[in-house]
Amino acid sequence: MKVIDVKAVYPRWQHLPQGVWQSHFWQIVVRVESDTGVVGLGYGGGGNPAVAVVNEHMKGLLVGSTVESVDDIREAWDWLYYKSLPYGRTGIPVMALSGVDLALWDLLGKAQGRPVYDLLGGLAVDKVRAYASSKEYLRDRDAGYTAVKVGTPFFGRDGEADEIVEAVASARESYGPDALVLTDCGMTWNGADTLEMASRLADYDVYWFEDVLTPDHLDELAALRPKVKPVLLAGGEHDYTHHDFAAIAEAGALDLWQPDITWCGGITAGLRIVDLARDAGVPVVPHRGGEIWGLHLLAATGCGELAETMPHRWTPPNDELWLDEPLAKDGFIAPLDRPGFGVVLNEAML
Numbered sequence: 179m180k181v182i183d184v185k186a187v188y189p190r191w192q193h194l195p196q197g198v199w200q201s202h203f204w205q206i207v208v209r210v211e212s213d214t215g216v217v218g219l220g221y222g223g224g225g226n227p228a229v230a231v232v233n234e235h236m237k238g239l240l241v242g243s244t245v246e247s248v249d250d251i252r253e254a255w256d257w258l259y260y261k262s263l264p265y266g267r268t269g270i271p272v273m274a275l276s277g278v279d280l281a282l283w284d285l286l287g288k289a290q291g292r293p294v295y296d297l298l299g300g301l302a303v304d305k306v307r308a309y310a311s312s313k314e315y316l317r318d319r320d321a322g323y324t325a326v327k328v329g330t331p332f333f334g335r336d337g338e339a340d341e342i343v344e345a346v347a348s349a350r351e352s353y354g355p356d357a358l359v360l361t362d363c364g365m366t367w368n369g370a371d372t373l374e375m376a377s378r379l380a381d382y383d384v385y386w387f388e389d390v391l392t393p394d395h396l397d398e399l400a401a402l403r404p405k406v407k408p409v410l411l412a413g414g415e416h417d418y419t420h421h422d423f424a425a426i427a428e429a430g431a432l433d434l435w436q437p438d439i440t441w442c443g444g445i446t447a448g449l450r451i452v453d454l455a456r457d458a459g460v461p462v463v464p465h466r467g468g469e470i471w472g473l474h475l476l477a478a479t480g481c482g483e484l485a486e487t488m489p490h491r492w493t494p495p496n497d498e499l500w501l502d503e504p505l506a507k508d509g510f511i512a513p514l515d516r517p518g519f520g521v522v523l524n525e526a527m528l
Contacts, residue, residue, distance in 0.1 A: 179289060181243050183211040186232035186277060188225055189527040193497050203270065205440065207499070207523065208232055208277035210285050212245065218285025219523055221471055221500075222277020223441045224270035231274035235262065240278065245289075248297055251282045255446040259419070268418040272443050279444025280471055280519070287518035294445065295478040295513055302480030305512040308468055308487045309360065313345075315352035318489055322508040324357050325484060327388070331364035332371060339371075343378050350382045358484075362388040365416075369398055376406040386410040386434060393417050396429035403433060410434050415465035419443045420450035427458040434482075438465035439472040448472070452481045468511050470503055470519045477513050485511050499527050 186208045194201045203225030210218040222228055236258050244250055258278065262271045287294045295301055309325035310318040318326065328349050330342045342361075349359050359382060367375070367390040375387070387409055391399055393416050403411050410433035417423060419442060426432055435455055439448045448464070452475070455462045461482045464472035468487035476485055487506050490496070501522040504514055514520030 179212040179214045179216065179245055179285075181210055181240050181245060182213050183209075184232065184237040184240050184278065184281075185209050185211075186222070186229040186274070187528050188229050189497070189499055191497055191527075193495055203227060205499075206232075206274070206277055207528065208274075208281045210240070210278070210281040212285060212289070214289065216285055216289045218281040218283070218288065218518065219521075220277040220279065220281030220284060220444070221440045221469075222275070222280070222444075223273035223438070227270045228274035228277070231262070231271050232278060236274065236278055245282055245286055248286070251279065251286060252446055254282060255279055255443070259443075268422065272418040272447075273441045276440050276442065276444040276447070279446050280440065283445050284518035291517050293513065293515060293517065294474040294519055298445070298449070298474065298478035301477050303477055305510040306467075306473065306476050306485040307483055308485045308506040308509055308511045309358065310489050310506075311362070311486055312489050314489065315349050319353050319357075321489070321506070322510075323506065324353070324509045325360065326353055326357065327360040327362055327486070329364070330361040330375075331366040333366070339375065339378065342375065346379055346382050346384065355383075358385045359383065360386050360388065360412075363390045365389045365392045367391065369402055372402055373405060376409055379409075384409050386412040388412040388436065389415070393422070396426060396431040399431040400429050403430070412436055412463070415441070417442065419447045420454055423451045423454050427454055427460070433460065435460055435462045436465045437462070439475060440466070440469075445471070445475060448475045449479075452479050455481060468506065470500065470513065470521050473504070473511065473513045474519065487511060497527065499524050 186206050206222045206228050208220040283294050310323045311327045326349050328345050372390045412434040414436040415438045437451050463482035463484045468485040
């Protein structure tokens with residue numbers, strides 16, 4: 179089948195995530211149409227700037243190309259990445275490429291009547307342990323979650339370190355001694371903060387510190403890793419393609435990698451990152467991995483044991499862009515056994 183049209187759209191978001199850049203450059207939808215009538219749907223980042231990258235450049239490069247195999251998708255990825263090198267390589271252009279790539283995987287899966295995980299070689303695991311990124315500790319524990327992530331950024335207010343300790347202590351008390359408790363630092367800590375919090379949180383058996391520093395501090399992260407053991411240093415949601423993760427591996431900067439499949443270059447980049455991680459002996463737990471795009475990669479590769487979910491996305495008010503998404507049940511989540519990624523687009527949001 180041949181690609182006859184490519185179009186990106188920025189949905190009519192009403193409930194954007196809290197944060198500076200998310201409120202301006204949130205997720206996009208990419209639609210790839212074939213001459214057979216099959217349409218692939220993808221999910222990228224980067225807001226309206228990414229829409230322009232897709233519609234004003236990548237569309238012209240992709241229309242007329244053939245998509246019959248996984249190799250065809252890889253070749254399309256390499257071509258789009260190469261042609262966007264002068265303005266791309268990271269950030270918004272790769273977020274745009276992510277949406278296109280995921281739409282191509284969805285297209286191929288639908289054309290062949292196979293879930294994306296089947297295109298990747300089949301299920302390595304039939305379900306993935308889910309963790310809740312949520313402050314509703316008791317609600318989510320009672321729903322079956324056995325792992326929770328606590329937001330722990332520093333905003334420069336007095337007493338914040340004490341508040342973080344209290345939040346982690348509350349999560350541990352609510353979930354019990356056998357649960358996983360994780361923290362997300364939002365790139366707001368520094369080296370001294372990390373060492374201090376490792377000491378202050380030692381009694382709560384924290385599994386990882388996520389994004390303590392920015393992605394530009396690989397040497398500093400590598401130096402911190404042995405000093406905060408047994409806590410793992412996690413990160414990677416703001417890194418792009420296998421090239422960034424090769425640098426992380428070379429520096430020995432992180433114990434656990436967290437690429438976002440809708441930002442880092444899609445499934446194609448995700449597979450290359452997983453290959454690098456296997457060579458480095460590092461687990462991969464995709465950022466927002468409980469969303470269908472990362473979930474297929476997790477289930478097909480067994481690259482990590484955890485899938486991030488945001489339970490508030492399933493309770494009103496919310497923007498239900500993708501209908502029929504899989505939900506966590508009894509602390510686990512599984513991809514849908516349907517062609518492609520298996521979700522339906524809510525056209526009313528476009």
